[in-house]
Amino acid sequence: CVDISKLTKETGLFTYDSGYTATASCKSAITYIDGDKGVLLYRGYPIEQLADKSSFVEVAYLLINGERPSAEQLKAFEAELSAEAGVDESINTLIGSFAKDAHPMAILAASIAQLSAKYHASLDLDDAEQRRQAAVRLIAKVPTLSALIYRHGKGLPANTPDTSLDYVSRFLKQTFESADGKYDLNKDVVKALDLLFILHADHEQNASTSTVRLVGSTGANPYASVAAGVTALWGPAHGGANEAVLKMLEEIGSADNVESAVLKAKDKTSGFRLMGFGHRVYKNFDPRAKVIGEMTKQVLGQLGVQDPLLDVAIKLEQAALQDDYFVARKLYPNVDFYSGIIYKALNIPTEMFTVMFALGRTAGWVSHWLEQQVDPEMKIGRPRQVYTGHDVRDYK
Numbered sequence: 001c002v003d004i005s006k007l008t009k010e011t012g013l014f015t016y017d018s019g020y021t022a023t024a025s026c027k028s029a030i031t032y033i034d035g036d037k038g039v040l041l042y043r044g045y046p047i048e049q050l051a052d053k054s055s056f057v058e059v060a061y062l063l064i065n066g067e068r069p070s071a072e073q074l075k076a077f078e079a080e081l082s083a084e085a086g087v088d089e090s091i092n093t094l095i096g097s098f099a100k101d102a103h104p105m106a107i108l109a110a111s112i113a114q115l116s117a118k119y120h121a122s123l124d125l126d127d128a129e130q131r132r133q134a135a136v137r138l139i140a141k142v143p144t145l146s147a148l149i150y151r152h153g154k155g156l157p158a159n160t161p162d163t164s165l166d167y168v169s170r171f172l173k174q175t176f177e178s179a180d181g182k183y184d185l186n187k188d189v190v191k192a193l194d195l196l197f198i199l200h201a202d203h204e205q206n207a208s209t210s211t212v213r214l215v216g217s218t219g220a221n222p223y224a225s226v227a228a229g230v231t232a233l234w235g236p237a238h239g240g241a242n243e244a245v246l247k248m249l250e251e252i253g254s255a256d257n258v259e260s261a262v263l264k265a266k267d268k269t270s271g272f273r274l275m276g277f278g279h280r281v282y283k284n285f286d287p288r289a290k291v292i293g294e295m296t297k298q299v300l301g302q303l304g305v306q307d308p309l310l311d312v313a314i315k316l317e318q319a320a321l322q323d324d325y326f327v328a329r330k331l332y333p334n335v336d337f338y339s340g341i342i343y344k345a346l347n348i349p350t351e352m353f354t355v356m357f358a359l360g361r362t363a364g365w366v367s368h369w370l371e372q373q374v375d376p377e378m379k380i381g382r383p384r385q386v387y388t389g390h391d392v393r394d395y396k
């Protein structure tokens with residue numbers, strides 16, 4: 001690893017790296033990926049172990065603080081998240097002002113940016129405790145915003161989070177509760193969603209996290225930085241892939257059409273890619289996809305859901321993994337390949353899938369923002385360019 005900034009100062013050397021395929025933009029102690037081996041660690045812990053034994057709230061604490069909480073610390077953290085879950089009327093007004101068919105990611109970005117109106121003026125970025133509180137506030141409020149956004153799209157009245165419940169149950173109840181405040185919590189649904197949030201919680205310098213850091217590097221507040229992360233996540237090459245996968249599976253329609261879909265994905269002129277396949281860093285199985293693949297069959301079984309799209313997905317995965325094109329390019333299913341099928345089984349509408357991703361990823365975004373604030377080497381992010389335009393010319 002060469003420190004280019006030093007070399008540039010000493011020799012004038014300048015690099016071109018479209019898409020940052022070989023450039024580290026920061027040093028970070030949060031998440032480690034070995035793309036060749038398919039390894040993912042949060043603060044040193046393998047994702048498989050966290051998925052098996054931890055909870056999303058514990059993982060969020062781990063990402064922010066660097067160490068797992070004691071039982072007491074976890075309880076205090078849960079209480080803090082619960083106390084911070086509410087939002088004020090200005091958020092309901094904002095969400096209510098959007099068209100019912102506005103994309104939920106647009107409303108999420110706007111409502112997170114709106115939080116800065118209330119909380120930014122009083123935020124002292126030099127105060128570590130205030131920074132931590134802002135991070136916790138974001139983790140606490142994003143599920144509330146997401147539930148309100150869902151309800152707005154469905155024409156349901158705004159409601160308040162039930163602070164007696166745990167983090168995931170609180171989100172589910174607020175989202176789906178009926179007019180008389182009823183919602184039957186299903187422990188399998190709570191567990192499945194908790195697990196999905198763990199798998200989505202962080203993934204080092206992906207496009208949205210890098211965006212949060214780039215915006216954060218200007219001194220912008222954490223709400224503005226995370227709102228920018230949401231918009232970066234929205235794209236189909238990133239978190240929007242979960243929505244795109246489901247649409248693709250619906251279009252393929254039946255296992256009989258899988259072969260022609262694979263052929264089309266290999267044809268560069270078709271403009272079609274297998275959504276949920278391929279990754280910039282993983283040149284092996286995405287370990288999150290392995291966990292989700294197994295979990296999908298289990299969750300659908302527990303909920304008694306028979307979704308023909310699962311057969312299409314399994315067939316598609318098998319066909320691609322045996323195809324020379326995908327093998328040669330080391331294209332494997334990524335985290336988004338199966339997540340949509342689970343979200344669908346949990347009654348979450350397709351356009352809300354990327355919001356679910358953002359909900360989990362908020363823990364990672366704020367951890368990176370916090371880490372960046374105390375990084376002695378942090379500079380404003382300012383990529384250079386290779387100019388390809390006109391030479392100087394006179395205006396006549």
Ligand code: ACO
Nearest residue numbers: 236237238239241265273274275276277278279280329334
């Ligand atoms: N289907 C078909 N071909 C693909 C796919 C795919 N899903 N992904 C990559 N390729 C091909 C490319 O055409 C290219 O072929 P070539 O070498 O013959 O030109 C080669 O594989 C390398 O692809 P790049 O686009 O250069 O890889 P990059 O690292 O830039 O892109 C990305 C990674 C964006 C994830 C890409 O694989 C993709 O578009 N996948 C589909 C969208 C998706 O699932 N995104 C979610 C990623 S995970 C996440 O963000 C949560």
